[in-house]
Amino acid sequence: MLNDFERKILRIIVNYAGQQRRIPRMDELENKTGRSRARIRESLLELERKGHIAWGDTSSLDNIQILQAWEQEPGPVRKAQPAGSAVKYFTEY
Helix, strand or coil: CCCCHHHHHHHHHHHHHHHHHHCHHHHHHHHHHCCCHHHHHHHHHHHCCCCCCEEEECCHHHHHHCCCCCCCCCCCCCCCCCCCCHHHHHHHH
């Protein structure tokens, strides 16, 4: 599970890549988050460890690839409905 700052960094990267067609530079991330380079780098490494981004050459942010744009939350388990229950709903109610 991502912490708030990691989630914020991921959202910024995904949105920026979608709108600007490139990954934001470090100074842009500093400006948007208000955090230090060290804290941003730490969060990016954690995002890579958790499988949200791939960052082969950590010397530049240009090498970041987005693998998973959002966090997968385990949702409630749905119970399978018997076949025909949807039809029954529309025909009997």
